[in-house]
Amino acid sequence: MSFIPRTHFPFPTNTPSWFAGHMSRSLTKLPTVLKDIDLVIEARDARLPLTSINPAFDEVLEESWGKMNMAGPSGWKGKGKEKVVVYTKRDQAEERFEEPLKRAFKKHANQSIFFADTRSDRDVRKVLAHAVDVSKRNFDPLHDMKVLVVGMPNVGKSSLLNALRRVGVRKGKAFQTSSLPGHTRKFTGTVKVHETPPVYVYDMAGIMVPYLGKGEEGMERGLKLGLTSGIKESLFPPEILADYLLYRMNLHPRFTASTSPYPGLPLPSAFTDQTNALEELLTALAKRLGTLMIGGIPDVDAAQRYLLKSFGEGKLGRWTLDDLISDPAAARRTRSISENEGVVEGEDSESPAEPERELGLTAAVDRTVSTYLREEVERRNRRADGIPESLSQEKKKARKSAVEERKKKWEAKMANAGGIAPGSRKTRR
Numbered sequence: 001m002s003f004i005p006r007t008h009f010p011f012p013t014n015t016p017s018w019f020a021g022h023m024s025r026s027l028t029k030l031p032t033v034l035k036d037i038d039l040v041i042e043a044r045d046a047r048l049p050l051t052s053i054n055p056a057f058d059e060v061l062e063e064s065w066g067k068m069n070m071a072g073p074s075g076w077k078g079k080g081k082e083k084v085v086v087y088t089k090r091d092q093a094e095e096r097f098e099e100p101l102k103r104a105f106k107k108h109a110n111q112s113i114f115f116a117d118t119r120s121d122r123d124v125r126k127v128l129a130h131a132v133d134v135s136k137r138n139f140d141p142l143h144d145m146k147v148l149v150v151g152m153p154n155v156g157k158s159s160l161l162n163a164l165r166r167v168g169v170r171k172g173k174a175f176q177t178s179s180l181p182g183h184t185r186k187f188t189g190t191v192k193v194h195e196t197p198p199v200y201v202y203d204m205a206g207i208m209v210p211y212l213g214k215g216e217e218g219m220e221r222g223l224k225l226g227l228t229s230g231i232k233e234s235l236f237p238p239e240i241l242a243d244y245l246l247y248r249m250n251l252h253p254r255f256t257a258s259t260s261p262y263p264g265l266p267l268p269s270a271f272t273d274q275t276n277a278l279e280e281l282l283t284a285l286a287k288r289l290g291t292l293m294i295g296g297i298p299d300v301d302a303a304q305r306y307l308l309k310s311f312g313e314g315k316l317g318r319w320t321l322d323d324l325i326s327d328p329a330a331a332r333r334t335r336s337i338s339e340n341e342g343v344v345e346g347e348d349s350e351s352p353a354e355p356e357r358e359l360g361l362t363a364a365v366d367r368t369v370s371t372y373l374r375e376e377v378e379r380r381n382r383r384a385d386g387i388p389e390s391l392s393q394e395k396k397k398a399r400k401s402a403v404e405e406r407k408k409k410w411e412a413k414m415a416n417a418g419g420i421a422p423g424s425r426k427t428r429r
């Protein structure tokens with residue numbers, strides 16, 4: 001019988017958040033720092049072209065630099081100031097998305113984006129050349145060009161700055177890097193990355209979005225960040241991360257099209273079919289790896305760590321985890337219809353996810369990016385109108401108004417009955 005992958009993951013609904021004190025302090029300090037900055041590089045993770053966007057940066061930039069047109073030499077009101085995006089970890093993401101993403105962000109946000117493996121001098125040189133260009137365009141002998149890198153935790157900000165220095169002035173590491181998020185906690189001093197014209201860079205702490213989003217969507221965002229070490233590891237149980245990874249592997253064409261069930265993973269030769277059972281995969285992995293506990297019992301925890309590490313290190317192949325192909329709005333529409341009205345997925349007359357071959361890769365990515373950006377503007381407007389985003393905030397508000405409603409009813413009832421409503425000093429006889 002041929003293998004049928006799960007089409008839906010049982011997401012837990014209690015999405016955790018991680019907005020540490022040092023992130024909030026850095027964000028508060030950012031407008032002051034920006035006064036002195038000519039070029040902001042927003043670093044994002046190429047494996048998560050949408051999930052690694054923190055819209056807070058553009059909001060602060062807009063407030064500090066003036067009305068925004070995202071990028072371009074005259075994009076900002078502030079003379080010569082500019083923001084570009086560098087998608088790092090290019091080596092771990094799917095190359096086929098690079099051009100479509102460049103086009104889509106240019107078209108819908110007038111945003112210039114670069115893709116870089118921070119270890120590749122060739123990639124980094126392009127980013128440096130752009131910074132030098134900006135500096136030459138705005139050359140002022142009394143003012144040194146300053147570049148700040150912003151971004152979510154662990155996207156590779158410090159690595160990118162070290163790489164700019166390596167390429168620009170042939171000097172070693174100036175900023176500490178780490179495989180775990182939350183390492184850089186403060187704004188650093190300036191470091192020179194280019195001599196003539198002089199270009200200096202600052203590093204800063206990674207800043208997480210304060211709220212990942214409602215329900216399944218928020219949780220999925222969290223799990224993707226968890227898999228790419230973009231969020232504190234301990235926020236998600238490793239077995240949920242591993243099971244989500246398995247769920248995604250089973251749907252990914254690389255794994256479904258391959259003759260071996262999970263290319264990149266060492267498995268016993270008897271293991272020939274894909275599985276939806278994490279335990280089964282981990283047991284097989286543990287046996288092949290030889291990680292056995294006393295009594296020869298396969299150590300599934302060790303196998304789980306191995307599986308998660310394999311993804312983190314790119315051993316499962318180049319993989320862009322954000323879905324850039326399905327129509328996100330249509331998929332959501334179908335999901336909410338099937339949840340609310342019991343309609344089976346696919347029966348909706350407005351077709352859900354149109355496959356890539358029908359629409360073409362570039363057009364599909366264009367649609368996904370434009371939907372994402374439009375929804376981001378809507379979220380931002382809701383925030384500006386003071387509408388709470390999080391479920392807990394909504395619940396608190398609803399609870400408060402229910403209590404007030406009940407109190408009013410009670411007071412009205414007591415007034416009608418000639419009694420004294422609670423809250424009054426006098427007690428009823």
Ligand SMILES: Nc1nc2c(ncn2[C@@H]2O[C@H](COP(=O)(O)OP(=O)(O)O)[C@@H](O)[C@H]2O)c(=O)[nH]1
Nearest residue numbers: 088089117118154155156157158159177178179
């Ligand atoms: N494969 C790969 N790993 C990278 C790249 N850039 C950074 N890293 C790794 O990502 C992790 C986080 O890097 P770091 O610069 O400390 O991120 P920061 O927290 O944003 O400053 C480190 O383990 C780096 O070695 C890249 O282009 N490719």
Ligand SMILES: [Mg+2]
Nearest residue numbers: 157158176184
């Ligand atoms: Mg850092």
